[in-house]
Amino acid sequence: MARQGKEPIFSAKNLRLLTDPVGDNNPITVQVLGICSALAVTVKLKPAIVMALSVIIVLTVSNVVISALRQYIPERIRIIVQLVVIATMVILVDQFLKAFVFDVSKQLSVFVGLIITNCILMGRLEAFAMANKPFPSLLDGIGNGAGYGLILVIVAFFREFFGSGTVYGYPILQKIGIFHTGYENNGMVILPPMALIFVGLIIWVQRSRNKSLIEKK
Amino acid sequence: MKQFSNRYIFVFSAIMVVVVATLLSLAATLLQPAQEKNLEIEKKKSMLESINIPATRENTEELYDKYIKESFVINSKGDTVAGVNAFTVVLRNEQKKPLEDQYLPVFKAIPDDGEKVTIIPVEGKGLWGPIYGYVSLRSDLNTIYGVTFDHKGETPGLGAEINTPGFEGMFPGKKLFDEGKFVSVRVEKGGAAPDDVHGVDAISGGTITSKGLQNMLFDCIQKYIDYFNKNRN
Numbered sequence: 001m002a003r004q005g006k007e008p009i010f011s012a013k014n015l016r017l018l019t020d021p022v023g024d025n026n027p028i029t030v031q032v033l034g035i036c037s038a039l040a041v042t043v044k045l046k047p048a049i050v051m052a053l054s055v056i057i058v059l060t061v062s063n064v065v066i067s068a069l070r071q072y073i074p075e076r077i078r079i080i081v082q083l084v085v086i087a088t089m090v091i092l093v094d095q096f097l098k099a100f101v102f103d104v105s106k107q108l109s110v111f112v113g114l115i116i117t118n119c120i121l122m123g124r125l126e127a128f129a130m131a132n133k134p135f136p137s138l139l140d141g142i143g144n145g146a147g148y149g150l151i152l153v154i155v156a157f158f159r160e161f162f163g164s165g166t167v168y169g170y171p172i173l174q175k176i177g178i179f180h181t182g183y184e185n186n187g188m189v190i191l192p193p194m195a196l197i198f199v200g201l202i203i204w205v206q207r208s209r210n211k212s213l214i215e216k217k
Numbered sequence: 218m219k220q221f222s223n224r225y226i227f228v229f230s231a232i233m234v235v236v237v238a239t240l241l242s243l244a245a246t247l248l249q250p251a252q253e254k255n256l257e258i259e260k261k262k263s264m265l266e267s268i269n270i271p272a273t274r275e276n277t278e279e280l281y282d283k284y285i286k287e288s289f290v291i292n293s294k295g296d297t298v299a300g301v302n303a304f305t306v307v308l309r310n311e312q313k314k315p316l317e318d319q320y321l322p323v324f325k326a327i328p329d330d331g332e333k334v335t336i337i338p339v340e341g342k343g344l345w346g347p348i349y350g351y352v353s354l355r356s357d358l359n360t361i362y363g364v365t366f367d368h369k370g371e372t373p374g375l376g377a378e379i380n381t382p383g384f385e386g387m388f389p390g391k392k393l394f395d396e397g398k399f400v401s402v403r404v405e406k407g408g409a410a411p412d413d414v415h416g417v418d419a420i421s422g423g424t425i426t427s428k429g430l431q432n433m434l435f436d437c438i439q440k441y442i443d444y445f446n447k448n449r450n
Binding site for chain 1: 221230233245252258
């Protein structure tokens with residue numbers, strides 16, 4: 001890290017590591033990774049937020065660990081090492097959730113464990129942390145985790161709003177009294193395929209705002 | 218990237234495994250008390266739900282001590298087995314034993330309406346994994362006072378509906394015995410008749426879970442028949 005002193009900690013390049021994955025290089029909407037969990041844990045806002053935080057923590061720590069060890073990891077077993085680091089982190093997070101936010105951990109059930117198989121993690125470790133210093137890796141981890149989390153939270157907000165009529169468990173539609181007008185919650189929004197449609201809508205909005213994301217024919 | 222010798226790779230892997238193992242066992246040991254406490258609260262909470270007392274994580278312990286008056290274990294003949302803590306009996310392990318060796322937990326509660334309620338735990342198989350819950354009976358040991366069900370991983374919106382108030386709410390008032398004969402409560406596909414005291418509506422799209430629940434009720438409750446017959450008043 002000493003040599004990094006020449007470069008300001010939050011140089012434009014480093015900042016882009018944080019902001020890029022949230023926007024134009026979003027892991028879900030642009031790289032189309034981590035879709036599986038995005039469908040599963042976005043029925044309600046609360047589990048989505050916990051899931052997002054878990055992924056940010058796991059990804060950031062694994063990124064830093066792998067990056068710090070990158071000179072010492074034998075190339076031939078690097079994938080195994082990456083997996084071990086991710087798996088360790090995931091188990092730790094799972095244990096902490098079980099101990100401190102039991103209700104949420106029950107809702108997330110297997111999906112915390114499945115962070116291990118989330119392509120975003122392996123992808124970032126292999127593509128970024130193995131080739132970069134710990135600090136940029138830290139930013140990359142936070143950035144990609146946040147990019148993933150942002151989509152999760154947006155999708156979860158709409159699914160909870162239309163599917164259950166609540167926002168973070170608060171029965172907002174009931175308070176407005178909209179149910180008296182004959183409005184009903186849309187049960188279909190709760191089913192996983194609808195999450196895909198919301199993700200699709202986000203991709204549509206994003207690409208219509210930034211034409212450079214559209215693949216050339 | 219450097220070339221590493223085989224010896225280096227082995228040493229590296231060995232150290233990595235030891236470090237990770239230490240870290241994980243440390244975390245598991247340190248967090249275990251908190252996790253077990255959570256499971257205990259969860260269990261008490263669902264027991265309270267089965268007698269229609271909503272509890273939060275904070276007041277579960279207090280309400281449990283207030284409403285659950287006694288707990289004991291019986292065998293399939295209906296006799297009390299001394300020296301076993303009903304709360305710590307794991308139903309899944311009991312179900313693997315021969316019937317005569319099984320410990321059957323019984324919990325007695327008195328909710329605010331003064332009814333002497335008997336709570337018994339049930340556990341069975343859903344579509345994807347175990348389903349479980351508590352059934353509470355009125356003092357005639359025939360009429361259902363309340364139920365609560367939960368599941369490990371049934372399909373959301375389909376089988377997972379068994380732990381919604383809509384489904385659970387159909388059970389109170391249903392009867393387990395028909396003129397002294399045990400018939401349990403059936404889960405009727407296509408809907409139970411409104412005056413059917415032994416049937417509730419099945420869940421559309423959750424047929425296997427519904428069937429599993431019906432079997433669970435029958436299998437678990439029938440072990441208590443001797444006890445019920447001895448203690449009915």
